[in-house]
Amino acid sequence: MKRPDQKTGGNPAASESRQYHELAKARIAGGVNSNVRLSGAPMCFVSGKGSHLTDVDGNVYIDYALGMGPTILGHAPAAVIAEVSRTLALGQLFAGQHTLELEVANEFCACIRSAELVRFGLSGSEMVQAAIRVARAFTGRPEVIKFEGHYHGWFDNILINLNPPVAAGGNPIPRPRHLQSGGQSPHASDDIAVLPWNDVGAIDQYIGANASRIAAIITEPIMFNTGGILPKPGYLEHLRQVTSKHNIVLIFDEVITGFRVALGGAQEIYNIQPDLSVFAKAFGAGFPVAALAGRRAIMEMFASGGVNHSGTYNANLVSLSAALASLRELTANDQAAFKRINSTGKALMDGIAAAGRKYGAELQVSGMPAAFHTCFPRGPIHDYATYTTADQKKLGRFLTALLESGVRPTSRGTWFVSAAHTDEDVASTLNAVERALQRIG
Ligand SMILES: Cc1ncc(COP(=O)(O)O)c(C=O)c1O
Structure with missing residues (x-):
């Protein structure tokens, strides 16, 4: 009022x-x-x-x-603020486990159908990095495909071709790499190939020639960082088919779409099972919490300690209590x-x-x-x-x-x-x- x-x-x-x-x-x-x-x-x-x-x-x-x-x-929102306030009295951070972690993990995995195992973090940018790292470790391959106009956080390797100049001389595949920030290492993205999105021909052409070196494709399932553009009918299905065929890890960046376009994210709407997906934003209703989730065989690589994912503040009580309250609000009353x-x-x-x-x-x-x-x-x-x-x-x-x-x-x-x-x-x-x-x- x-x-x-x-x-x-x-x-x-x-x-x-x-x-x-x-x-x-x-x-x-x-x-x-x-x-x-x-x-x-x-x-x-x-x-x-x-x-x-x-x-x-x-x-x-x-x-x-x-x-x-x-x-x-x-x-x-009253329910989230109440839950966070209640939890605050218990402490902030234990450098060890607490029972909220499993509670949130169970609720999370009940919502996200591709989530067999999950890890929590604080921001979309860092969980994207974990996704890329574990995909490379799992496949033993170096290269990752990202798409023009997509945003996956502000880190050196991936902050490329968000809004590059449109290539004047035709349609080169892959696109010339365009760094988006001063001070970015020109080599950090050496192993990232940029392709146009919504273009089955570009994917087939590039993967046809390079499959054995490609670890992963990362995509926003809906291109919200440029124009709110929907995938063409069959496009995400094609990405799923071609990645399965060549043992490439399919990563959905659901930082915007997750817990927003549907409880189960864009993967629920389009009925596609990515290998890995990244969540943040709506997952915590405004509190800093993010997640990487996916196939057990891939996520297990963190469990062995062979692939590093760390963070002092990961799964802190404020973030996880907010996520728990938020999931309960989103699932309540059907x-x-x-x-x-x-x-x-x-x-x-x-x-x-x-x-x-x-x-x-x-x-x-x-x-x-x-x-x-x-x-x-x-x-x-x-x-x-x-x-x-x-x-x-x-x-x-x-x-x-x-x-x-x-x-x-x-x-x-x-x-x-x-x-x-x-x-x-x-x-x-x-x-x-x-x-x-x-x-x-
Ligand atoms: C699709 C997508 N991925 C990753 C990120 C990075 O997330 P964060 O800002 O939480 O680091 C964003 C942020 O807007 C995003 O839209």
């Missing part, structure tokens, strides 16, 4: 948020603690409750950024939370698309009800290269107009939906979308 002194939306460019940001920049590099937050307005929040965030100016936003996906139950999220998300997707048609805007809404992407395409979009033709400037104007009306998708145009979003939120959001489309023309 809004207080009388609270405003809906605002102009963060001329505000306390801006002043805070200037002060923060004098002490914190860039005034932010994750480079992803450099883009977008310099907003400074004081609190969140349910689907709403309040900033230092008293502006209230309907939040669809949801911490970049994690807060699937909304901000400060997954009522997912029914709610899916109906809210569908109403938003349909409503935004209808507003686009009403105002003659080439507005595309793609993805799943629980997470979708809006953009202004100039042609059909099915992969990274086709996504780059969309009108990014127009998207920027659309997102700014929404923010000023109190609606906050991510600064890249992705919308995450929580179980806390209400029908009233949907109605206010669709009004804001219409106003934004009118304004940007």
Whole structure:
């Protein structure tokens, strides 16, 4: 509920948020603690409750950024906060085992059908590293295939070709490697081959010539880090077939899709059994917890101690109690939370698309009800290269107009939906979308 002194939306460019940001920049590099937050307005929040965030100016936003996906139950969900608070009194970290670990592992494996064994960590980036390492150890092969436009964390070896320049001279396979950060080792990704996604021919061509050196394929099952693009019918099945045929480990990076597009992640929706999969974000409802799970034969390589996966804070009590409470909330009442999220998300997707048609805007809404992407395409979009033709400037104007009306998708145009979003939120959001489309023309 809004207080009388609270405003809906605002102009963060001329505000306390801006002043805070200037002060923060004098002490914190860039005034932010994750480079992803450099883009977008310099907003400074004081609190969140349910689907709403309040900033230092008293502006209230309907939040669809949801911490970049994690807060699937909304901000400060009572059941999770209560469980974490209860556990806090027992301690933080024991450098040894505690009973919550098995409890969470059992609940987790009941949700994820490919999970025979699991390991917990803190972030998606590090569990991706564990996945790649164990895949190499299991196969005894060096190379990993990743796809253009996909993001698997910020570490040297894998932070490549997220948004490279589109190759001018045709369609080289593999793509020229494009490092995304200053200071990245140019050799850390020597054993990563980059291919276009959603392209069966590219996979067959590359694997046909190199199968014996390929340890793994890592893929976002839905390309949420570029355009919310769905896999073409049969594409994930093809990846499964070709990897099985050549004893290549298939890794699904379900950091965004896991516990979000369905309780069992994208692998449940597409009915594919990856060898390994990585989870984070919605798994902990906003608390730092991640997981790597998969086939027993592969995961056993950690058990022998032959493959190292470590971390001081792994499976700490706060993270695991949050995960436990979150899983219980997501599974309660025959997954009522997912029914709610899916109906809210569908109403938003349909409503935004209808507003686009009403105002003659080439507005595309793609993805799943629980997470979708809006953009202004100039042609059909099915992969990274086709996504780059969309009108990014127009998207920027659309997102700014929404923010000023109190609606906050991510600064890249992705919308995450929580179980806390209400029908009233949907109605206010669709009004804001219409106003934004009118304004940007
Ligand atoms: C698909 C995917 N994988 C991995 C990561 C990295 O996860 P984290 O930010 O928890 O390190 C992200 C983060 O956005 C992601 O979207």
